[in-house]
Amino acid sequence: MYVELKNINKKFGDYEAAKNISFGIEQGKLAALLGPSGSGKTTILRILAGLEQQDGGDVMIEGRVVNDVPASERGIGFVFQNYALFRYMTVYDNIAFGLKVQKMEKQKIRERVQEMVSLIGLEGLEKRYPNQLSGGQRQRVAFARAIAPNPQLLLLDEPFAAIDAKVRKELRRWLKEMIEKVGITSIFVTHDQEEAVEVADDILIINEGKLEQIGSPIDIYKNPKTPFVAQFIGTSVILDSLLGFKGYEDIPNGKKVIVRPEFVEAFKSDNQKFAKMMNAVEEGVIETIVFRGSYLELTLRVKGVRLTTHRSLERRHVEIGEKMCVLLYRVYLFDENGAQIRKNELLKGIDVEAL
Amino acid sequence: MYLRGKVSAKDWGDMYLQENHDIFVEKWGDFMKKNSQKIVKWILIGISVLFFLLMLVLPLLEVIVRALADGLQSYQAALTAENTLSALKVTLIATVIAVAVNTVFGLVASWLVTKFDFRGKNVLSALIDIPFSISPVIAGLAYIMTFGRSGWAKPVIDGINEALGTDIALVFSVPAVVLATIFVTFPFISREIIPVLYTQGREEEEAAAMMGASGFTIFRKITFPHIRWGLLYGMILCAARAFGEFGAVYAVSKARGKTFTLPLEIDALYMAGSADSITQAFAVSSLLVGMALIMLILKNIVEYRGKRNDR
Amino acid sequence: MKRAQIKKRKSIIPGFGLSMGITVAMLSLLILIPLASVLAYSFRLSGAEFAELMMRPNVVQAFVTSIGCALAAAVLNCIFGTILAWVLVRYEFPGKRLMDGMIELPFALPTAVAGITLTKMYSDTGAIGRAFEKLGIEIAYTRTGIIIAMVFIGIPFVVRAIQPVLEKLPATYEEAAGMLGASRLTIFWKVIFPEIRPALLTGFGLALARGIGEYGSVIYISGNSEKNGTQVVSYVIMQKLNSGNVDYEGAAAIALVLLILSFVMLFAINFIQHIASRRTNV
Numbered sequence: 041m042y043v044e045l046k047n048i049n050k051k052f053g054d055y056e057a058a059k060n061i062s063f064g065i066e067q068g069k070l071a072a073l074l075g076p077s078g079s080g081k082t083t084i085l086r087i088l089a090g091l092e093q094q095d096g097g098d099v100m101i102e103g104r105v106v107n108d109v110p111a112s113e114r115g116i117g118f119v120f121q122n123y124a125l126f127r128y129m130t131v132y133d134n135i136a137f138g139l140k141v142q143k144m145e146k147q148k149i150r151e152r153v154q155e156m157v158s159l160i161g162l163e164g165l166e167k168r169y170p171n172q173l174s175g176g177q178r179q180r181v182a183f184a185r186a187i188a189p190n191p192q193l194l195l196l197d198e199p200f201a202a203i204d205a206k207v208r209k210e211l212r213r214w215l216k217e218m219i220e221k222v223g224i225t226s227i228f229v230t231h232d233q234e235e236a237v238e239v240a241d242d243i244l245i246i247n248e249g250k251l252e253q254i255g256s257p258i259d260i261y262k263n264p265k266t267p268f269v270a271q272f273i274g275t276s277v278i279l280d281s282l283l284g285f286k287g288y289e290d291i292p293n294g295k296k297v298i299v300r301p302e303f304v305e306a307f308k309s310d311n312q313k314f315a316k317m318m319n320a321v322e323e324g325v326i327e328t329i330v331f332r333g334s335y336l337e338l339t340l341r342v343k344g345v346r347l348t349t350h351r352s353l354e355r356r357h358v359e360i361g362e363k364m365c366v367l368l369y370r371v372y373l374f375d376e377n378g379a380q381i382r383k384n385e386l387l388k389g390i391d392v393e394a395l
Numbered sequence: 396m397y398l399r400g401k402v403s404a405k406d407w408g409d410m411y412l413q414e415n416h417d418i419f420v421e422k423w424g425d426f427m428k429k430n431s432q433k434i435v436k437w438i439l440i441g442i443s444v445l446f447f448l449l450m451l452v453l454p455l456l457e458v459i460v461r462a463l464a465d466g467l468q469s470y471q472a473a474l475t476a477e478n479t480l481s482a483l484k485v486t487l488i489a490t491v492i493a494v495a496v497n498t499v500f501g502l503v504a505s506w507l508v509t510k511f512d513f514r515g516k517n518v519l520s521a522l523i524d525i526p527f528s529i530s531p532v533i534a535g536l537a538y539i540m541t542f543g544r545s546g547w548a549k550p551v552i553d554g555i556n557e558a559l560g561t562d563i564a565l566v567f568s569v570p571a572v573v574l575a576t577i578f579v580t581f582p583f584i585s586r587e588i589i590p591v592l593y594t595q596g597r598e599e600e601e602a603a604a605m606m607g608a609s610g611f612t613i614f615r616k617i618t619f620p621h622i623r624w625g626l627l628y629g630m631i632l633c634a635a636r637a638f639g640e641f642g643a644v645y646a647v648s649k650a651r652g653k654t655f656t657l658p659l660e661i662d663a664l665y666m667a668g669s670a671d672s673i674t675q676a677f678a679v680s681s682l683l684v685g686m687a688l689i690m691l692i693l694k695n696i697v698e699y700r701g702k703r704n705d706r
Numbered sequence: 707m708k709r710a711q712i713k714k715r716k717s718i719i720p721g722f723g724l725s726m727g728i729t730v731a732m733l734s735l736l737i738l739i740p741l742a743s744v745l746a747y748s749f750r751l752s753g754a755e756f757a758e759l760m761m762r763p764n765v766v767q768a769f770v771t772s773i774g775c776a777l778a779a780a781v782l783n784c785i786f787g788t789i790l791a792w793v794l795v796r797y798e799f800p801g802k803r804l805m806d807g808m809i810e811l812p813f814a815l816p817t818a819v820a821g822i823t824l825t826k827m828y829s830d831t832g833a834i835g836r837a838f839e840k841l842g843i844e845i846a847y848t849r850t851g852i853i854i855a856m857v858f859i860g861i862p863f864v865v866r867a868i869q870p871v872l873e874k875l876p877a878t879y880e881e882a883a884g885m886l887g888a889s890r891l892t893i894f895w896k897v898i899f900p901e902i903r904p905a906l907l908t909g910f911g912l913a914l915a916r917g918i919g920e921y922g923s924v925i926y927i928s929g930n931s932e933k934n935g936t937q938v939v940s941y942v943i944m945q946k947l948n949s950g951n952v953d954y955e956g957a958a959a960i961a962l963v964l965l966i967l968s969f970v971m972l973f974a975i976n977f978i979q980h981i982a983s984r985r986t987n988v
Contacts, residue, residue, distance in 0.1 A: 091601055091718050111718045112607035124598030128620030137616075138606035189606060435890065436797055443793040443805070446786050449834070450858055451811050454823045457833075461826060500732045507725040511717050519729070525737060527912070528968050530919025532940040533961045536947065537740035540747045540958060547743065577736055600719045610720035632813065639816030641922030642940060646947055658818035658922065665822050665926070673822075680819040687814035694814075695807045 041100075042067035042225050043088070043193060048097035050083055050249075057083040058094070059249040065227060065242065070219050072240035073229045076272070080249040081229045082121075082197055088227070089118050089195050101193060117186030117224075119196040123178050125170040131157070131181050132166040138189040156184040159218070175203045176211055183215070187222060194219065196228035200235060212239050233273055237261075245269050263381070267296070267374035276300045276372075277348055284343050285368060286320050287384035298372040298379070304349035305367040306340055308356060317367060320386035324366035326358060342366050458684050461677035469671075473678035478652045482660035483682075485569055489576040489644075489656060490637040496577050497633050498626070501584025505622075506614065508585075509592035510600060520589075526581045534578040535646025542566050567649050572656060575643040580633045587629030588622045595621050624701030631697060635690040639683065657683055744965075747958035759956055760963065764932050765942060772939040773967070775849055776917030779856030783913045784906055786857070787864025794865070795872040810862045817859065817922025824855055825926040847929030849936060855923045860913030867909030871902050904979055911975040915968055939964050 041064030050058040057080040065071045073081040086092040088099055090111030098105050106114050126134050135156050139149045157163055160180040170178055179199060186194060199215065200208045216239050219226050230236050236243050237257040245252040245260065245268070253265045264270035271278060279297040282288040291297070306324060307314055314321075324340035324347070331337075336351040338358065347366065351358065358364070370383040463470055473479065508520055526534065541548045542565035552565055565571050595618075603613045641658040648654040651663055657679060664676035751759065759765060793799075794806050812820065828835040829846035838845055845851045875898065921940040928936040939960060946957035 089605065091605070111605050116605065118602065118605050120598045120602060122598060124596075124602040126599055126603070126617055129616070137603065137608070141603075141606050141608045141612065185602075431890065439789055439793050440797055440799050442786075443790050444801070446790065447805050447808070450861065451808050453834075454815075454820065454827060454858075455811075457823050457827050458819065461823075496732075496736075500729070503725045504729045504733075506721065507729050510719050511722050511725075513722075513726070519733075522733060522738065523729075525741070528915040528919075528972055529741075530921065530940050530943075530961075530964060530968075532919070532921050532943050533744065533965065534740075536943060536957055536961055537744050539947065540743040540954060541740045543954075545954065547746070548739075574736070578740070581737060597719065604718045604720060610724075613719065614721070635814040639814070639819070641816065641818045641821075642920075642944075645921070646944065658816045661816075661818050661822065673826075676822060680816075680822065683816045683819050687811065687816065687819075690814045691807060691810060694810065 041065065042069075042102060043227070044098075044100040045084070045088065046098040046100065048084065048087060048099070049095045050080075050087060050092065051095055056080075056249045058087065061097070061249075061251050063244055063251055063254055065225060067225050068223060069225060069241045070216065070239065071227045071242040071244060072236035073227060073244050073246055074233060074236040075231065075246035077231050079246045081231075081246040083249075084246065085195055085197055085227065085229050089116050090114050091118075115192040117189070117191035117194045119179075119182045119186050119194070119199055121197045122202055123170075123182035125178055125181055125185070127170050130167050130169055131162065131173070134170070134181055135185050135188050138185065142189060152188055156188050159221075160184045174207075176207045179203060179211060180214075183218065187224065192225065194224045194226040196226065198229055198231070200230070200232070208235075215239065245272065247272070264372065264379050267298075267376075267379050270298045270372045270374055270379045274300050275348070277346065279345055282368075282371065286322060287368070287386035288371070288382070290385070291373065291382070295373045295375050298374065299347055299368070300372075301337070301348045301350045303369050303371060304340075304347050305369065306338060306349050306351065306364040307367075308358075309363075309365050311365070314365070314367065316390060317387060318365075320384055321365045321367055324364050326360050326362045326364060329358065329360055340364060340366055455684060458677055458680050461674060462681040464674045464677070465671070469674065470678045470681075473675040474682060476675070478655065478660055478663075479657075479679055481652050482655045482657045482679075485572060485654060486638050486656040486658075488569065489573045490634050492573045493576040493580050493637040494630050494633050497580055497584050498630060500581070501588055501629060502626070504585045505588040505592055506618065508589055510597055523585055524582050526579055531575075531579050531640060531642035532646060534643040535575050538571060538574055538578070538647055539566050542571070566647050567654065569654050571647040572644050572654055575647050576637045576640050579640050579643050580636045583633040583636060584626065584629035587625045587632070591622050591625040592618070624697055624704060627697045628694065628701065631690055631694045635687060635694075638686060744958045744961050747954055748962040750955045751959050756959055759959055764937060765960060767932070767935050768937045768939045768942045769963075769967075771849060771852065771935055771937065772918050772964075775852040775938070776856055776914050776920075779853045779860055779917050780910050780914040782853070782857050783860045783864045784910050787861055787909060788868060788902070788906065790861070791865045791868040791872055795869060796877070809865050812859050813862050817920070820858055821855065821923040821926040824858060824923065825851070828854065828927065846927050847931065847936065848934065851927035851929075852924055852936060852938065855927050856913075856917040856920060859920060859923050860917055863912040863916065864906070864909035867905040867912070868902050871905045875901055903982060907975055907979050907982075911972055914971060918968055918971075919964070
């Protein structure tokens, strides 16, 4: 492992920002620390950077314990949430700052800054001050400033939070490309799952100072290990029970149920595609239909509970109040001990994924 | 007929005199309703201008008029009197030192309070502001009781003097005047800088520190550009208060012509009571009025430039 | 041991120890130690002596005068200060820039100059004093005079506290209330006043504190007569330093009570502030 945290603990007064956090990131990977606000993800990043000191545990970079190494000597580039560009310095001076501090030769500084400026595509704006740049341009400068001194590890604290939604998507792609181009191991903090899923190779889910799960985006989505992850990733409906649902009669009491939209299928009763499965069908009534741009989101009332499903625009027209056949392929069951997938008993032997 | 166009004061008068009274009342009510906003506006402006003239402008004119009451020649004589010149010198010394000391303190203390978290920070901030809420007379008193004849620190000072072969007294002397001036102006500069640094946050400094910059470099290159206007502003306020301080200095300065500042000289002239000396007091006052106005103008320039330079 | 080492380094920004050292050293040497001397001196009096001193008619009266006049002046300053700040922020009129620039004159003008000038203006030989004398009102050498001097030195505190708040308060705010049919007075009390109240309290506190401790601008216009009750506390303290029989212990004791009173008042204002802000934040 290139970067490793071992049993990190941190308290602010009574508030536990990090509870026994351990994980490792491989060289060259782009990892996301994902969690709701106040979950402690930024604290973990700052401990890794040396901006905060852990109460206990070890931080290792390249196999070396760096607990007592000051932040400036850990070989880390850091992009702050609001970029923290030096407001009274030009773009050029911002990028050159780290190099000047290292007492690099003037000529070399100039070359390196030029290289950075063309990398981020801001040629001609070197003389501008941060307040003369757009949000996206500022982020590019912050990125260039962080990597100019050639750090071994790049940390980014909510890199897209300060940018408006439209530019954000474009910048995400840009940043991912840049990081791949430079080939630097990177960790960023975000509260936006879409962002994490789209950009990161690995996602670390943090909640209340605990590391809930680590894995690839797909892995985390498909196999959530804890109730928190199951609810946090994807949009889901949480139910107290599935009382009376066909195929789920044997669910033990005390387990809660998470239903994702893709676990639910709603179709008209004359749809022959689902003929084999009619024994597992429940009746549902459409309560709301919301157009989500590329699909419809239907809310159905089934056996007294509300379920949500997505419907392709290519399929037949449906209306509010229409009776539909509803299939529940699978659900997540969870209690305080963990989460597990539970398939519909009646659909065993049918290859649902092939549909 | 009254509904058309603007209604002039004369129209109102005519209406009041000629027409029946009810119509007047009705129209007046309409007028008030329509124009109440304007009326309130001009009443408030009127109050403000009156207050401004009576409380702020008139006293300035009064000083000038009284200073010149005996003609230019005696005005000049009052300003060039030996006591006045000595007082001017002491005033300037005290002001320059107080501004310098408080600048150092203000920069260091505001850096400490805004860039670091530590236990007792609120208490420290409150302690720094103490001189604001204390009578200047108490400031003078405090120095007398520390360094005065029966003050507990007197032996310490005597010891130092003996060791260095010097003869510095910290009460009833120019150093005492300087100390008292420092006391009353102590928080002026830190108080201007602290809010600026609070809004600026710490991230720029953290970013610079992460890149390995030294404390001095960070301060000079990152922090200082943010506070230069605030600092200048604080220095101006500090200077204005320093050369005008009276109560604190009065307590620790007794020798006219030696340790008196301009305000003390004015007091001495005024209390002498004769018409001549009172005119002289106002003549010396006009000097301080001039200095005060210069400070006000500088303050406004700095404020304006500071706003424009906000990044 | 390792843990202790970790605890020490709290911030990545360098210079904590140095700036802490300088700040605490300067604060102690210049402010705290001298003030502690006042405390130490006042304890040289026995309890009975202390009580006797505080109960003396002239001392009691001085406190009544200082606090009473400072309160009156602070209230007046709140009224005029609010009007001035409002006019400066919301209206355009010729001379506004000048007025805005001159509000801080009382900060910049030496108190002794303000003191003798106000005295001459309001005494029976001055322009305003004469006018009021015809109405049978004496200003100089009465408590009214003291209040006027305190209004003079206190006004910038209130104006400068409220002005930034009003500037940030958008005009649409009042318009919205006006659209809902609120009268102008209702708009002021229900919409604007709650917004400026914290700033007004701050300004009130500063003006009050300044008034209670004021010396230079007050002592001339007050006349310092025990009989008329126009001696302020600062004057009584100064008297004990000047008169033939110097009484440091007495001066320190009175100063201590003055200090405590100032702090109690500031604390009370902060407390009100705290309560009020909690109520509006919920």
